[in-house]
Amino acid sequence: MIAAVVYGPDGVTEYDDLATARDATGTTWVRVSDADPGELDTVAETFGIHSLVVEDVRNEVRAKTQPYDDYAFTLVKTVELARGDQSFEEEILAEAVGICVGEDWVVSLSVPPDDPVDRVWDAVRRGDSRILDRGPDFTAYRIVDMIVDEYFTVLDDLETDIEAIEEAVTESTDIGTLEDINALRRDLLAFRKVAWPCREAVGVLARGGPTQVRDETEKYYRDVYDHLVQVVDLTETYRDLTTGTRDIYLNTLSQSTNEVMKVLTVIATIFLPLTFVAGVYGMNFAGSPYNMPELTWRYGYPAALVAMGAIAGGMLVYFKRKEYL
Structure with a gap:
């Protein structure tokens, strides 16, 4: 799906033609979701986005922020805890979302559909004044903030799993408990590999590295950076807890x-x-x-x-x- 809107204090207008949306007065947001390679290349050509940006989104490289001459590129990853049929049969799923912020435009690129971007997109289409008046860098902030909020949801689910495993360890020494502990440790490691680079990527925006991020927007990115610091700290704490739980299990056994x-x-x-x-x-x-x-x-x-x-x-x-x- 490729969709384009132009928004500002006067309202929101949807466009079918990318070039027309690019030249319209206001802030242009082009959202690319679940698109084929040809559509991604078309958007990149219209807005002068480097081919390496599209390649990074397709290959789902680690999160990063990279400034270009006319825009700033940030890649972050959404995280979902996919559960199976059995207890603790779960997996961390991460999908890349690329955000390009220009002077008066923002382009979001994601290969699969993404719920955090959906929520910001719906807010813009509804005419949320908190977004319409603040430019493309604030819209990018809202997307990143929504993605990071999902991190806390995943951590809450992992914390619940840790508590359940701690209770199981005190009740029995079944071999399945050790398998659950190791599975949870793998989930935390996979989550850490997503959260840690994301913190560094947002840190570049919080320090005002790219010129496309205005001074008044930097404080919002600093707030997201603080959240990511908390996410990383919680992840390390939970890993220590699972290590301690495994030691308790082995000692009990x-x-x-x-x-x-x-x-x-x-x-x-x-x-x-x-x-x-x-x-x-x-x-x-x-x-x-x-x-x-x-x-x-x-x-x-x-x-x-x-x-x-x-x-x-x-x-x-x-x-x-x-x-x-």
Whole structure:
């Protein structure tokens, strides 16, 4: 889709022809969404946008801000947490959005449809006075701000997942819990790879690097930059939490294994003397010069069983007092 509007204090006008929209009085916004390569090239040729800009959007390179002679190019990425059918079966999806800001025009380029740009576009078409009077650099700010707001939504969802995993770790040591922890760590790493470059890209705009960003708009970009600093800090905090949760899981698993081994060791220790007694009395010494008198004693068998039970009971009492059990 390619759409063009020209807006200003007097209102909003939609255009079908890009060249006419480019020369109209006011701020021109051309939105390119879900377009084929030929349409992207047409828009780039109309506004004098370098072919490398279109290539960066297509290839979804990392976020950046790059000034040109007649415009400033900023590439940021939208983020979505795509969930699967199973618990914690999710994936971070990132899509590139390129924004070119000229003296009286702004062009937004995105290969797939994008909700944050949709919301700003709808606000302009409704005639939102907070956007119409402030020029193309403010419109670009609104797009970037909407995209960054989505970052906090994703972080909230990831925080909920962390809390659920922390509860699961304290309840069981199922192997699936470790897989969920590792999946969450991968999501946080993927999210960090998006948020960190975006912070640097917005930082260039906040410092007034491109001449197309006016002084009165810089404070808005600084606000977005502060939000991105918070996003990056939260991401690092959540990664530390998942690392700690994984350590707790491994320690709990190790402790559980130690408890099982302790019980098995106690059982084996108890049966060791019983095995010795049974082995001795299991030998056939009848008729030997070294005949065991217990073999001909009518109470020999019950006495051996009682002795073995006494040995086992005594060892259990001993282990209990030593808190081995």
